[in-house]
Amino acid sequence: MSDAVMLSLAARPDHVLLADCIAADRFAGLDANAIAALPVVHGRRPGTLGEFFKVRGGHSGVVRIEGDVSRVDGIGTGMAGGELTIDGSVGRDLGLAMSGGRIDIHGNAGDNAGGAPPGAARGMSGGEIIVRGNVGDEAGARMRRGMLAVTGDGGRGMGIGMIAGTVVVFGKAGLGAGRFLKRGSIVALAPIDRPATFRYACTYHPPHVGLLLRYLRSGVGVPVADRYIGGRYERYSGDLAELGKGEILQWVGE
Amino acid sequence: MKINGVTIADTFAEAFTMRVARLVITGRTAKWAREAATKLTGFATSVIGCKCEAGIERELTPTETPDGRPGISVLFLTMDKASLPEQLIVRVGQTVLTCPTTACFDGLPDAPDRLAVGKALRVFGDGFQASKVIGGKRYWRLPVMEGEFLVEETFGMLKGVGGGNFLILAADADAALAAAEAAVDAMTSLPGVILPFPGGVVRSGSKVGSKRYKNMVATTNDPFDPTLRAITQTALPEGVNSVLEIVLDGTDAPSIEVAMRAGIRAACRPGVNSITAANFGGKLGPHHFHLRKILA
Numbered sequence: 001m002s003d004a005v006m007l008s009l010a011a012r013p014d015h016v017l018l019a020d021c022i023a024a025d026r027f028a029g030l031d032a033n034a035i036a037a038l039p040v041v042h043g044r045r046p047g048t049l050g051e052f053f054k055v056r057g058g059h060s061g062v063v064r065i066e067g068d069v070s071r072v073d074g075i076g077t078g079m080a081g082g083e084l085t086i087d088g089s090v091g092r093d094l095g096l097a098m099s100g101g102r103i104d105i106h107g108n109a110g111d112n113a114g115g116a117p118p119g120a121a122r123g124m125s126g127g128e129i130i131v132r133g134n135v136g137d138e139a140g141a142r143m144r145r146g147m148l149a150v151t152g153d154g155g156r157g158m159g160i161g162m163i164a165g166t167v168v169v170f171g172k173a174g175l176g177a178g179r180f181l182k183r184g185s186i187v188a189l190a191p192i193d194r195p196a197t198f199r200y201a202c203t204y205h206p207p208h209v210g211l212l213l214r215y216l217r218s219g220v221g222v223p224v225a226d227r228y229i230g231g232r233y234e235r236y237s238g239d240l241a242e243l244g245k246g247e248i249l250q251w252v253g254e
Numbered sequence: 255m256k257i258n259g260v261t262i263a264d265t266f267a268e269a270f271t272m273r274v275a276r277l278v279i280t281g282r283t284a285k286w287a288r289e290a291a292t293k294l295t296g297f298a299t300s301v302i303g304c305k306c307e308a309g310i311e312r313e314l315t316p317t318e319t320p321d322g323r324p325g326i327s328v329l330f331l332t333m334d335k336a337s338l339p340e341q342l343i344v345r346v347g348q349t350v351l352t353c354p355t356t357a358c359f360d361g362l363p364d365a366p367d368r369l370a371v372g373k374a375l376r377v378f379g380d381g382f383q384a385s386k387v388i389g390g391k392r393y394w395r396l397p398v399m400e401g402e403f404l405v406e407e408t409f410g411m412l413k414g415v416g417g418g419n420f421l422i423l424a425a426d427a428d429a430a431l432a433a434a435e436a437a438v439d440a441m442t443s444l445p446g447v448i449l450p451f452p453g454g455v456v457r458s459g460s461k462v463g464s465k466r467y468k469n470m471v472a473t474t475n476d477p478f479d480p481t482l483r484a485i486t487q488t489a490l491p492e493g494v495n496s497v498l499e500i501v502l503d504g505t506d507a508p509s510i511e512v513a514m515r516a517g518i519r520a521a522c523r524p525g526v527n528s529i530t531a532a533n534f535g536g537k538l539g540p541h542h543f544h545l546r547k548i549l550a
Contacts (some may be wrong), residue, residue, distance in 0.1 A: 060511050126387075145387065166386060183384065205402040208386045208395055211321050214390045229322065245384070 009067025072204025274414030276361030309448030363408025429525025
């Protein structure tokens with residue numbers, strides 16, 4: 001048993017590498033050889049994780065990935081616990097349908113981060129994803145529970161079809177954020193394009209937002225300015241074309 | 255044993271095992287946190303008549319609270335497991351939920367026994383309530399006319415100690431009160447301890463049962479009543495004309511001991527004859543606080 005499992009990118013993939021075997025809780029029960037033998041798909045060809053990554057350590061729920069894995073998709077798929085840290089950008093489908101643990105990305109993430117598999121009713125159902133950069137389209141799509149925090153910008157359709165949970169976006173969010181939201185919260189610290197089916201409710205100090213942002217600052221190490229923690233937010237209820245019990249909270253000042 | 259000329263009786267305070275919860279109430283200002291805490295802990299002096307005992311443990315700075323606002327830490331005790339959540343649900347619902355700007359957090363996060371207080375209060379939201387999981391803890395957001403009330407879903411419960419005590423026997427009422435106030439000042443804000451009675455002081459210490467009324471659970475402690483010295487089996491030394499009691503509840507016995515030590519030392523001042531303690535012969539309560547051992 002080691003303190004952490006380290007994955008170092010040994011060979012940059014020529015094509016998209018689908019590595020949905022990488023999950024912190026899964027590695028907790030495996031040694032280095034077993035981790036290296038886990039299946040991946042490179043292009044359309046099957047392979048093993050060890051063909052692309054040098055694996056150090058095993059039997060640990062703390063995982064660190066080094067190297068540019070922006071062409072690696074599906075990292076953290078179905079993850080149910082543990083900690084996964086990536087020093088760089090990642091491909092699409094990060095934390096797909098994850099249910100627990102924390103994924104911390106020091107870079108950008110592709111489309112559908114924290115989202116749902118094709119055809120699935122639910123995306124992420126627990127845990128936390130921290131992206132210290134930008135995310136692609138439809139981040140947090142159909143989220144049922146959990147939290148996705150993005151310190152940069154969000155793409156189109158952020159939190160689309162959310163059932164519950166929380167998405168925090170520090171930068172701009174693209175068109176269609178929160179569309180078809182049933183419950184759940186999108187906390188926007190910068191301008192956000194709201195669907196027309198959201199209706200203004202009030203401007204206030206939501207106590208849970210202050211608590212959440214303080215947690216991100218002290219518990220996760222994300223720099224959050226005081227003006228957001230104690231700030232006023234406009235509350236927009238929606239999506240009124242759906243259940244309408246969700247919200248977009250837009251920061252408007254101290 | 256004497257401290258500043260005050261005799262410390264060779265006896266012990268007898269205390270009971272109770273169930274305790276710690277609540278952290280925050281507000282936009284310390285004033286509003288205190289307003290809620292004062293109402294929450296009102297009419298909670300003794301389980302004999304109030305079904306619970308509660309008090310303010312200490313004020314909390316913004317750096318000590320979950321939401322970074324000024325706060326008050328409150329301890330809440332009952333005799334059994336079942337009545338603690340009952341009391342908390344009713345009291346938090348009527349005093350903290352109603353108080354402007356406040357939020358209510360668990361102050362015993364590591365306690366394995368959990369009381370579903372926020373979970374019960376959530377129904378005030380009439381279906382408009384929402385929950386959030388932040389840092390692994392679930393909170394309930396209740397829409398209210400002011401905005402939102404935030405309350406943690408569960409609160410921790412531990413075995414605590416209730417009924418630590420000491421009696422100040424003084425030459426007159428003024429001296430007894432001055433000594434009691436000094437003791438309370440010395441014990442206020444010590445961690446893990448509350449003084450549930452008004453101003454931390456009891457003038458009507460009681461004995462178990464009654465000599466005359468069968469249905470009375472507690473009646474006046476006549477051996478310590480100076481006005482009954484001539485007609486009852488008095489416990490008062492000569493020259494004692496007034497007695498006040500300090501009752502302490504806490505999260506654990508060591509916290510009670512620390513507070514009793516500070517309080518008794520502060521109470522040993524001019525006009526005080528002796529310090530003693532109330533017990534039931536050691537047969538009722540499992541916690542015995544021997545005065546001389548504490549002060550040694």
